[in-house]
Amino acid sequence: MKKTNTNPDGLSVEEMAEIFAALGQVSRLQIVRLLLAAHPKGLPAGEIQQELGIPASTLSHHLDKLRNVGVLDVEKDKQWIWYSVRAEVLKHLLAFLFAECCTRNPVIAIEEIQRCC
Numbered sequence: 001m002k003k004t005n006t007n008p009d010g011l012s013v014e015e016m017a018e019i020f021a022a023l024g025q026v027s028r029l030q031i032v033r034l035l036l037a038a039h040p041k042g043l044p045a046g047e048i049q050q051e052l053g054i055p056a057s058t059l060s061h062h063l064d065k066l067r068n069v070g071v072l073d074v075e076k077d078k079q080w081i082w083y084s085v086r087a088e089v090l091k092h093l094l095a096f097l098f099a100e101c102c103t104r105n106p107v108i109a110i111e112e113i114q115r116c117c
Contacts, residue, residue, distance in 0.1 A: 010092075011089075011092050011093075011096070015069075015070070016092075016093060016096055018069045019069045019070065019071060019089065019093060020093070021069075022065050022066055022069045022071065023071070025062070025065075027052060027054060027058070027059075027062050028062050028065065028066055030052055031048060031052070031059075031062055031063065031066060031083075032066070032071065032085060032090075034048060034051055034052075035048075035072070035083060035084055035085040036085050036087075036090075038084070039084065039085055039087060040084060040087075041082075041084065042073070042075070042082045042083050042084025042085070043082065043083060043084075044077075044080040044081060044082050044083075045059065045060075045063065045080075045081050045082075045083060046080070048063075048083065063083060067083075070086060070089050071085065071086060071089055071090070072084065072085060072086060073085075073086050
């Protein structure tokens, strides 16, 4: 599949679609919310598992998916594996949405977005 780079952030539309697809699953979205709350340090896998109450194998699958699409960073610390959100990737997604909805066809007033963010 040809990658169409339509934004200045270096993410192609296809890459953004993969990220949005990964975030479209409930457990993965919950993981990202937890990690955003713990940003920038992140959380160890065991703590994420405890918060979500899902089996380790299921969590591992979701963490791998989010890491593979570029949403998460992984750091190994002696006996723990820490996960953190790559905030710059999420900023690129928000910038893409903003550019599409607010500059081409102003569905939302820019002032409304600036108030919330």
